[in-house]
Amino acid sequence: MSLRPWVVVESPDSRGLRRVTVGGETVGSAWSLGELRKILGRLGFPADVDLEDRSLICWRGGDSGTWPDRAWRRRAILVLMTVGLSAAMGLNAVVGWPDAAGALTFAQRVTGVLFVLSGLVQGAAALMALDHWGRRQFKVSGAVVLLGVLISLATDSLLLFMWLEETEYTPYLLVFLPLWCWSLWALVLLVREKSWAGVPQPKRFAAGVVATALLTAVSLAYSTMYQPSAAPMHFTLRAEFGTARADRVLPFVHVPLSLRMKNTGGIPVYILNDSYTVRGRGAKYSNFPSDEELLSEWRESVGKPGYPAGEADLHVSDLKKTTLSSGHLYGPGKWLEVGQEYYLERVFEVPKGARYDTVSVDVQVSYMRKDRGKLDVDEFSTAHPSWDEDEEHYCAWQVCGQHLVYQGRLRHNNNLINVTRKPRFVAAIWSPGLSPSSFISSRKFKGGSYKEVRRELDRYGAGRVRADAEVSVAELMRSSGL
Template sequence: MEKTPRVIVEPPDSRGLRAVSVGGTVVGSAWSPSGLRKVLRQLGCPESIDLEDRRVIVWREAGSEIWPDRPWRRRTATALMMAGLILSMVLFTVVGTPDAMGALTFAQRMTGFLFILSGAVQGLAALAALDHEGKRRFKYSGAVVLVGALIALITESIFLFTWLQEREPTLYFPVYLLLFAWSLWALWRLLRGQVWKAIPHPKRFATGVALSGLLASVNFAYSAVYQPTSAPFYVTLTAKFGTPHTDPTRPFIHVPLTFRVENTGKVPAYILIDKYLVYGRSAEYSKEDEGLRDWKKALESGDDAELHVTESDRKTVSAGQFTGPGYWLHPGEGHVKEKVIQIPRSNEYDLLEATLAVVAMRMDRGKIDLRQLQQAHPSWQKKEGRFHCAKCSYMVIHEGKIRHNNNIINVTRKPRYVTVLWYGTREEFGYAHAISSFKFHPRKFDLKEFTRENTTEQDRYGVESRSTSIRVSVAALMASL
């Protein structure tokens, strides 16, 4: 027994852990008598040592019967602390990865990488929580857990603030609501344990964390709101008639027509809808200058009111899509489509009018599943499933899922779908579009209801409409033959 070192067992701390020291140096700690025997064995003491032998063990302030640790409570707290940090790590990684890997702008990619970095910090904090809630072998483990809890509180606050703007049900809502409550509990537990005392400069530490949170909030606002709004967005359309030619064998006049769509802005653009129409217009001459008498009726119908024309009629000569939903244009890029319009030599038209209309969306606001959007669903075909409608067999439907380029928006709101409709008759057809949280059902189709939600979503995703038209005199065309 003379070779056995003299062991001092310190009084239990606030959690019930008792430090074990030899010669003034802490060599271990124990929650219970069995834990103390394990430390003693590591010091070379026999397994059957008598814990009441005062020659070997000195008990400070509390005897061998005082072990206030509650294992189930301690292990439950450890499990909760680690579970919250691990769940936070998974959420941050899920939110940040799409933006870091596929966002269009640098600021949006940086937001994604910040979330991934925050997730890595949460993983490190989960490991530190195991030590901090245990025997605390590492001095700064509590500070690392505190950083993880503060990051969780800041980010979950951003999630909740963003969710409150729309208050839409989403599968992620219970997760960040649970993590928000968990972060409050974790901070209460850590601050009650005064973990900041182990930090060399607690005021600088608090300032750094606050500035980091402010930077994250500003970066989110910049990438989600300011940058996609400040960059100019222009899609320019042109239409031009060419020199006509006479068909040598058939009674036709061939009139060349060129359409061009060009992105003259600073951001890429999706083309959701493009439509061209060519009309042949015939007018009835008024000798008594009565044309302007019906100017109200003309304005109501969208026609022109002319002094020397009492009535005018127009027929659709040609109609179709420029390219179709789902193609895109990078800044400075343009697409050209050349057509040849055929009109009879013995036509009664006074004017030919060509119109090109395009609906475009900023690519820095959202990403569309183009494989879905480019697929046409005729409503008259039964194989189209929910798109089939026997009573509305005049409709062709395009639909594609859309996600915002800032993934925080996606996880705080319901999924969005861009829907494009082509409808009409043999003589005339039109189109409509909407970005909505509801999947389209033609049997419930109402044009006003369909476009009602569209105004807000158009602003959010940067959707704009453009059109251009050109008229040419048929008499001038015939004279040039």
């Protein structure tokens, strides 16, 4: 009769798994009698070996009937952990990749990279969950799973906090809200079983987790709060009239107009809307007007387009301004890099016998900081006539007037905001002779409330600059030789 090594079946651990040793060397572990027979079969024991033979098998902490493993519970926890960590990995990748690949600022790219790296850690944690709720061949598997759960709790809490600021519905809410609840459950479970116990130096592990969390928090705060507000924003705009020339055939005087704008700040900008309008001013003159006549004329001009509310002329009354020329300066949807300048020259005509005393030009430009968001310029730069019945925003011109509408999708340069808010749209309205308008809201082709529009304009760093110039018609005629 051949001698076989003595097999020892150790007592069940906290999960019901029993380690099997031969000659003091571990040869496997078993959840049940069936798994024990498979291990013995690999060692050369017959399939019908008598498990009660004390000369072959030594039972510790229980006999052959002591198998406390609850397989359904263990497998259910394993499935929930792997699914939760895999979903958290996907969410972090979706949130972080756009910023890591295309953010305009270094800090925002760092934030995106941190989210992507966090997703990779969660992917590794999902793999380690298979071992932690399995044979536990790696001592650090529990600690890695704990780290993945902590990352999920931190990122989902951040997303939930940002969502609570405005509580707008977004499809991502159906992902990060359940994940936040899942991460709380997973954290409680891992803390109860002290999953970090297998780490050789738990204090260093804890210090690494804290350092990672602080680095992420500082990067987020810098990219979303300090950096966008600290960068300077300056924009210069200038308008000048040139030397007029009389037409040789037609009864007109041709007046050159030079318009310049330059981004003198530290951030690139999108042009949301712009306009220049040239007006001729006619008026009645009086040598000795009364104060009441002056105030009356001032009251009538207040609020009218093209009339400064804080100006009144002593000898001038019955002001009347006529639009001579109007158009875009640069065009909605275009942008200016730092230090870039745009120059436009136009020529407009003034009739030789026109009863204008002065000619003025008013230039207005609305812009948005390019580091705050990304505008769909292909969509936004297309003009939509409001009177076109085939357009989505059609409105009878007798009711709404006649204007061009520009509209496009706007994405915040911090993708955390994109996933916790409704989509945002930029709309601009332009019509000859009227002040250009632009707004940002969550409603396509429609403006939101004043509070919402104001908040969104501030959030995306929108602003407006204006320049004007005025010249007397007498000077124009003199320079043209008339």
